[in-house]
Amino acid sequence: MDSIARAKDVTQHHIAPVASKNDRERRFNTEAVRALGEAGLLGLLVPSALGGLGQGPRAFADVVATIAEADPSVAMVYVMHVCGTACIVNAPQTDVTRAALADIVAGKHLTTLAFSEAGSRSHFWAPLSRAKKTPNGVLLDAVKSWVTSATHADSYVVSALSPDGKGPTDSTLYLLGKGVAGVSVAGTFEGLGLTANDSAPMKLDGVAISENARLTPDATGFKAMLEVVLPLFNLGALALALGICRATVAATASHLRTAKFEHLGASLGEALPNLRAQLAQMQNDTDGLAARLDDVVKHLETPGDLTMLRVLQAKAVAGDVAIKVTSDAMRTCGGAAFSKHTSIERYFRDAHAGAVMAPTVDVLKEFIGKALLGIPLF
Numbered sequence: 001m002d003s004i005a006r007a008k009d010v011t012q013h014h015i016a017p018v019a020s021k022n023d024r025e026r027r028f029n030t031e032a033v034r035a036l037g038e039a040g041l042l043g044l045l046v047p048s049a050l051g052g053l054g055q056g057p058r059a060f061a062d063v064v065a066t067i068a069e070a071d072p073s074v075a076m077v078y079v080m081h082v083c084g085t086a087c088i089v090n091a092p093q094t095d096v097t098r099a100a101l102a103d104i105v106a107g108k109h110l111t112t113l114a115f116s117e118a119g120s121r122s123h124f125w126a127p128l129s130r131a132k133k134t135p136n137g138v139l140l141d142a143v144k145s146w147v148t149s150a151t152h153a154d155s156y157v158v159s160a161l162s163p164d165g166k167g168p169t170d171s172t173l174y175l176l177g178k179g180v181a182g183v184s185v186a187g188t189f190e191g192l193g194l195t196a197n198d199s200a201p202m203k204l205d206g207v208a209i210s211e212n213a214r215l216t217p218d219a220t221g222f223k224a225m226l227e228v229v230l231p232l233f234n235l236g237a238l239a240l241a242l243g244i245c246r247a248t249v250a251a252t253a254s255h256l257r258t259a260k261f262e263h264l265g266a267s268l269g270e271a272l273p274n275l276r277a278q279l280a281q282m283q284n285d286t287d288g289l290a291a292r293l294d295d296v297v298k299h300l301e302t303p304g305d306l307t308m309l310r311v312l313q314a315k316a317v318a319g320d321v322a323i324k325v326t327s328d329a330m331r332t333c334g335g336a337a338f339s340k341h342t343s344i345e346r347y348f349r350d351a352h353a354g355a356v357m358a359p360t361v362d363v364l365k366e367f368i369g370k371a372l373l374g375i376p377l378f
């Protein structure tokens with residue numbers, strides 16, 4: 001079975017049937033993560049030489065969009081895992097990284113990114129916490145403001161300023177295991193959207209990190225964020241938005257076909273041309289997102305001069321389009337959408353969460369504008 005067929009199978013059996021319930025109860029879907037692991041999908045991008053499926057950006061985008069059509073919360077858990085795993089794959093191979101990768105390809109290990117800090121907010125590239133050198137590695141105190149999968153992840157890819165770093169982006173990335181002394185989840189998730197992805201704050205209190213758990217050379221964490229994480233995260237966010245839009249168009253079409261004006265003897269879609277036009281616009285916007293996704297995948301497969309610009313645009317456009325399509329659907333389906341008779345209001349809330357996740361849509365537009373004018377981004 002190829003990776004898309006595997007994703008469809010997991011989605012059909014373990015994600016779609018419980019998505020609405022998990023959203024209502026803010027319940028993290030542990031069964032879905034287990035099933036993704038059993039299907040080999042936690043090791044999707046891990047090279048086959050290391051036991052993974054050895055797939056690339058196309059498969060990643062397709063798997064994320066497939067999951068997001070049913071449940072964007074699970075899709076975001078998956079995106080964070082794949083980004084964290086890429087950091088581990090790109091790190092020097094030590095006993096710590098080898099053990100994590102062995103568990104990831106065996107489908108038994110979920111990882112995530114713990115970058116954002118309360119003090120630097122959405123500017124995740126500028127951690128305020130600073131690692132202090134010890135004879136065997138470093139000691140770290142930090143407050144991470146949002147960590148997807150916080151209580152369910154087996155490890156965290158954590159950023160901090162390097163012990164001798166001079167500037168605000170001179171960071172280093174480390175891999176922390178769940179059981180490490182001093183690592184704790186410091187709250188619960190009360191967000192409007194992506195309610196089932198357990199994005200909670202975390203506290204690192206005098207955490208001793210061994211040299212073997214360092215994922216990047218000192219002061220090059222920022223480089224890994226830009227070169228390893230950003231392309232995957234932005235592609236994942238675009239694929240997630242595409243899944244949201246596809247599901248929203250399908251739910252809207254279904255409502256327009258089945259809800260009736262009985263006094264007119266017609267469905268909403270048959271009776272009202274303005275609703276048909278709104279549905280058409282939603283489909284047009286969704287197809288535009290799909291075309292952009294194809295373009296970004298091609299750029300990542302064969303990088304060129306415009307690749308970084310396309311990566312920045314990917315998430316900026318995804319956030320805006322997902323909010324527009326889901327807002328249009330809320331209006332098109334009226335009270336039925338507003339009152340949870342469809343899943344549209346869930347997708348509407350989830351679309352808003354995607355847009356405020358860093359790099360936020362506003363920050364990306366700021367970067368794109370600077371790039372177009374030849375102004376340095378940082």
Ligand SMILES: Cc1cc2nc3c(=O)[nH]c(=O)nc-3n(C[C@H](O)[C@H](O)[C@H](O)COP(=O)(O)OP(=O)(O)OC[C@H]3O[C@@H](n4cnc5c(N)ncnc54)[C@H](O)[C@@H]3O)c2cc1C
Nearest residue numbers: 113114115116121122146147148199356357358360362366
């Ligand atoms: C559901 C969810 C899951 C998350 N999961 C993770 C995770 O797993 N790991 C992680 O590290 N973080 C995670 N985050 C945190 C996220 O990436 C952001 O750091 C966080 O949403 C920023 O919120 P804030 O209130 O601090 O934004 P602020 O930084 O206060 O921004 C406020 C507003 O200012 C705008 N703004 C900020 N800077 C600029 C600029 N330079 N130019 C223009 N506009 C600007 C922003 O776009 C925003 O509209 C998650 C967030 C959410 C909502």
